[in-house]
Amino acid sequence: MALTIAGSDSGGGAGLQADLAAFGAFGVHGTTVVTAVTAQHTRGVEGVWPLPPEAVAAQLDAVLGDLPVRAAKTGMLGDPAVVAVVAERCAAGVLPRLVVDPVLVATSGDALAEDPSTLAKAIRDQLLPHAAVVTPNLPEAAVLCDLPVPETLDRPADAIEAMAEAGRQLVAAGATMAVVKGGHLHGPSAPDVVVSDTQVLVLDGPRVPTRNDHGTGCTLSAAIAAGLAQGMPALAAVQRAKAYVAAALESAKDWRLGTGRGPVDHRVWG
Numbered sequence: 001m002a003l004t005i006a007g008s009d010s011g012g013g014a015g016l017q018a019d020l021a022a023f024g025a026f027g028v029h030g031t032t033v034v035t036a037v038t039a040q041h042t043r044g045v046e047g048v049w050p051l052p053p054e055a056v057a058a059q060l061d062a063v064l065g066d067l068p069v070r071a072a073k074t075g076m077l078g079d080p081a082v083v084a085v086v087a088e089r090c091a092a093g094v095l096p097r098l099v100v101d102p103v104l105v106a107t108s109g110d111a112l113a114e115d116p117s118t119l120a121k122a123i124r125d126q127l128l129p130h131a132a133v134v135t136p137n138l139p140e141a142a143v144l145c146d147l148p149v150p151e152t153l154d155r156p157a158d159a160i161e162a163m164a165e166a167g168r169q170l171v172a173a174g175a176t177m178a179v180v181k182g183g184h185l186h187g188p189s190a191p192d193v194v195v196s197d198t199q200v201l202v203l204d205g206p207r208v209p210t211r212n213d214h215g216t217g218c219t220l221s222a223a224i225a226a227g228l229a230q231g232m233p234a235l236a237a238v239q240r241a242k243a244y245v246a247a248a249l250e251s252a253k254d255w256r257l258g259t260g261r262g263p264v265d266h267r268v269w270g
């Protein structure tokens with residue numbers, strides 16, 4: 001079984017709703033620590049109500065005090081005080097196989113943190129040393145690493161090298177593996193760059209032509225956590241998760257759910 005520490009997306013496409021759907025697709029029971037409630041749909045975020053750090057701590061301790069959490073992921077944490085609560089449990093050794101999705105901004109471009117750069121610094125300094133895998137998208141990698149990141153695949157070698165450099169910095173900051181996601185790149189493919197101490201690997205795949213890409217990042221990180229909970233090595237869990245997201249995008253590419261960027265089809269596996 002696995003745990004997600006994340007915000008609620010009322011639209012059901014991202015956040016803890018996406019995480020539970022992805023866990024379920026792999027047959028992994030999901031537990032949830034809610035960090036915030038968002039009023040959100042396929043067009044954007046209408047409101048954010050963070051939970052007090054004490055409420056996050058109480059949920060974490062309730063789950064960890066009873067259930068055998070084999071792997072966990074963090075999504076929207078929102079507030080450096082919540083990062084500190086999670087980091088404390090990591091330091092105590094009770095949050096194994098942690099996947100950190102450093103959520104700062106929604107697919108729509110709306111902020112999911114009051115002060116994204118302070119939150120990014122807290123995540124980098126306090127959570128990355130405990131992360132088995134960290135999964136920034138390109139804007140998140142830019143803030144975490146203070147690096148310019150590419151927007152297009154016009155010069156693929158340059159784009160991949162910039163993503164690899166961000167990944168190396170995140171590994172130097174303490175993550176065992178970094179997956180720098182290329183979902184935001186303009187071009188014919190959607191390459192993710194995987195970096196660890198020993199290798200740099202490009203996981204490439206054709207870009208699915210669709211506007212239904214809300215929650216792909218949450219879905220990827222939850223699928224990685226599901227793999228880790230099932231005992232897979234990190235790279236195998238990342239490769240399976242990438243294939244799952246591609247299949248979920250393909251299956252939902254013609255859906256008309258909402259008038260903005262709709263969800264992916266979480267049911268595609270198994």
Ligand SMILES: Nc1ncnc2c1ncn2[C@@H]1O[C@H](COP(=O)(O)OP(=O)(O)OP(=O)(O)O)[C@@H](O)[C@H]1O
Binds near residue numbers: 105106209215217220
């Ligand atoms: N149109 C697409 N076709 C194929 N793969 C995609 C597409 N869009 C995103 N992906 C893949 O989905 C995963 C998530 O990437 P992305 O960069 O979109 O994350 P994100 O911005 O954190 O997502 P979100 O904020 O929507 O949850 C990556 O593996 C990426 O390569």
Ligand SMILES: Cc1ncc(CO)c(N)n1
Binds near residue numbers: 038040076
């Ligand atoms: C609650 C929540 N978490 C994460 C994301 C990132 O897609 C989102 N849009 N909403």
